[in-house]
Amino acid sequence: MIKTLLGLCLALSAHLSFAAVDLNKATAADLDSIKGIGPSTSSRILSERKSAPFKDWQDFIQRVPGIGDKRAAQLSTHGLTVNGTGYKAPAAPTAKPAR
Numbered sequence: 844m845i846k847t848l849l850g851l852c853l854a855l856s857a858h859l860s861f862a863a864v865d866l867n868k869a870t871a872a873d874l875d876s877i878k879g880i881g882p883s884t885s886s887r888i889l890s891e892r893k894s895a896p897f898k899d900w901q902d903f904i905q906r907v908p909g910i911g912d913k914r915a916a917q918l919s920t921h922g923l924t925v926n927g928t929g930y931k932a933p934a935a936p937t938a939k940p941a942r
Contacts (some may be wrong), residue, residue, distance in 0.1 A: 863924045866903060867896040878921040884909065900930050 864873045866888065874885035887907050897903045903925055904910050910918075912932055919930035 863922050863927070863929075865927060866923060866925045867892065877918060877923050879914065879918050880923070897925050899928070900925050901933070 864877055871882075871885045871889060874880050874888060875882060880888075884907075887909070891897075891906045897906070900915055904912065904915055915930045916932060
């Protein structure tokens with residue numbers, strides 16, 4: 844019985860540790876819980892968010908220094924979302940065939 848209860852508690856805590864953190868609703872502590880975001884990045888995010896919520900990932904990348912496509916993808920993998928959406932890399936431009 845105790846093993847079962849302990850197992851359920853561990854499963855619940857593991858599930859909660861992977862819960863998504865939405866960029867527009869997160870506190871500094873929530874942001875700091877995401878691997879790859881420290882106090883300086885979270886303060887830049889919160890400072891930018893005061894002016895207006897982030898519309899999408901590209902808005903976030905443009906407004907917060909130090910965030911690019913690669914880092915956005917890593918943060919999304921670790922549970923960060925923008926308006927509930929994970930990061931999707933922009934489609935690479937296709938080369939036009941030579942004539």
